[in-house]
Amino acid sequence: MxxxxxxxxxxxxxxxxxxxxxxxxxxxxxxxxxxxxxxxxxxxxxxxxxxxxxxxxxxxxxxxxxxxxxxxxxxxxxxxxxxxxLPENEFNGFGHKLNLVIDGIKDPGNLGTMIRLADWYGLKEIFLTPDCTDAFSAKTVQASMGSIFRIKITQLAQQEIVLLPAQMAQVLGAFLDATPVKSIEPKWPLSLVIGSESHGISQEIENLVTHKISIERKGKAESLNAAMACGILLDNLL
Amino acid sequence: MxxxxxxxxxxxxxxxxxxxxxxxxxxxxxxxxxxxxxxxxxxxxxxxxxxxxxxxxxxxxxxxxxxxxxxxxxxxxxxxxxxxxLPENEFNGFGHKLNLVIDGIKDPGNLGTMIRLADWYGLKEIFLTPDCTDAFSAKTVQASMGSIFRIKITQLAQQEIVLLPAQMAQVLGAFLDATPVKSIEPKWPLSLVIGSESHGISQEIENLVTHKISIERKGKAESLNAAMACGILLDNLL
The missing domain is CATH 3.30.1330.30 (Ribosomal protein L30/S12)
Known part of the structure; x- marks a missing residue:
């Protein structure tokens, strides 16, 4: 009752x-x-x-x-x-070998898929910019297929974003038509930033990126969905 | 009017x-x-x-x-x-360097995403088993983001499936917990079969597979969505 x-x-x-x-x-x-x-x-x-x-x-x-x-x-x-x-939102710096930063993703299903990918590839935490959709909505929780119960979700404050390059060997950002990820030699620790399919990475974060990387397009599709790009890039780097 | x-x-x-x-x-x-x-x-x-x-x-x-x-x-x-x-459905054999076969995918969004992936990676055709969702539904057309207008869609008849290994150096099938794709040396021409996340590859096609391959799991997520697996495998092979 x-x-x-x-x-x-x-x-x-x-x-x-x-x-x-x-x-x-x-x-x-x-x-x-x-x-x-x-x-x-x-x-x-x-x-x-x-x-x-x-x-x-x-x-x-x-x-x-x-x-x-x-x-x-x-x-x-x-x-x-x-x-x-709701877990405490606690920022302890970018302290992982690979720090995955999700920038401005509005679609709950896409965010859930990325949380699941992070879990598949063994990450312990993912970082979200302030304008991402909330990770604890029913749709995101559902799309994560349970991975949200294993991954620390850290929503960044604006002033924490500038700390991104500190102590990083590389800050990789996903762009269309940049250096193919397959020709990048990853140097650790690194951060990997994924923006939305329609808006890409925000100007503020683009300024912090040390290497612009792409998934090499061999055909004619205009772009890939952000979660798909996230999966393929993680697979290349890990 | x-x-x-x-x-x-x-x-x-x-x-x-x-x-x-x-x-x-x-x-x-x-x-x-x-x-x-x-x-x-x-x-x-x-x-x-x-x-x-x-x-x-x-x-x-x-x-x-x-x-x-x-x-x-x-x-x-x-x-x-x-x-x-509606384009003619015409089977001319598995004549490509990489023949992508989609087995039993019921979700129109997933199928549309795979058509888009095929287009991104420069494939000209994809093959669908008879029990796949229809590629020309509004949802699949939409999810393909226009790629369906560039890719030949071939719905296979049951008796065409057995032709899969003919002239192939390898028939790769995506499974959970098989040989990591990164340790496979692709031999051309090959076929790549992707099944659904919940049911995997059908027994009939599994019997034709020469190499069972996987995306190596480094964390704890149970599985990856079929379209995601398709993207990551294509990226590894091409």
Missing amino acids: ISKNQIKLLKSLEYKKYRKLHGLFVAEGPKLVNELLLEGWQPKHLFHLPEWQGSNGETGEEITDRELSQISQLSTPNEVLAVLQ | ISKNQIKLLKSLEYKKYRKLHGLFVAEGPKLVNELLLEGWQPKHLFHLPEWQGSNGETGEEITDRELSQISQLSTPNEVLAVLQ
Whole structure:
């Protein structure tokens, strides 16, 4: 049984403003919820239909179909909904061998795909410029296929961006028609910046880039989607 | 002015059955339509709002906003709609240096992305197994970002699939946890088979594969989306 006030609060988590205000976000469906439980996340609430239980027998608060559809952000609610504490956004510098910086990506699906790619290639953290879409929206969480529970997401403040070249051997930026990535000798540690397909890398960050790199085009397509470019560049560098 | 019968016919092109029956498909929006005109396609009809013209001054049949929204397959109709002749589906064998075979991909967006990738990497044709989603649906055409107007799409019949290994030095198939693609020495000509993320490559085609290859996973994500895998593998091989 969920109270009206609880329903109101849970529905409000659809919006970034209320996720920040309450320090909470939501993950839905058996696959994602099992993944977060396996990764040791402890949901503030775990609402589920009577028939659901976690892959290690976990249970939470039973609710009805009707209640689930009242609190779900999915068009087809899917058995279980976890309410989670929003991780602290804490910038500790660009301290990895490869620092992936995502610049101005507005599409939640694309951002989710990049979080999944970061996880596939073994990165521990990704950095987002202030104008990126929020990583903790339902769509991004969903598109990350659970990888968001393993990767630290760091939203950069404007004044932190200028620190990008400090201690880096290279700051690589993805551009159309620059040096092919296959002819670049990576020097570590490095940062890799990916901008959006339509706007590319912002002028401010472009000024910090030491090497402009491209995926060599052999045919005629005009461009590649930002997440695709991210995947192909990570594969070349790692 | 469009007749009621024309509207009915155009709306029916949303469905593969009617696209086949009439031998027609649809492309919408200024970007796609300019691309197809530049590539030399000759629309059977070119319906557009009074304000639209092609980048070389092309015009067609003027229609009203109301008429456009009656024939459009987009949720937000976008100025212009071209009606095009469905290309002949003609199988001339696997005659390329790299023959890309797409096996059982159901998602139109994924297929469109792969057509765009094929175009980026300079392929001239892609081959689809009989159970793939139709390449000429509005969603796939849209997701291909115009690349579908440059790439020959060949839907294979069941009995053509067995020809896959003939004259090939290698038939590479994408699998999870097989030989890393970076340690494969490509031998030409070759075929590259990509299956769906959830079902992989069908048993029938798996039997024809000479080398099972993978994108090496360095972290913990469970899998990569099929289009992403296709892009990364093409980038490694070409």
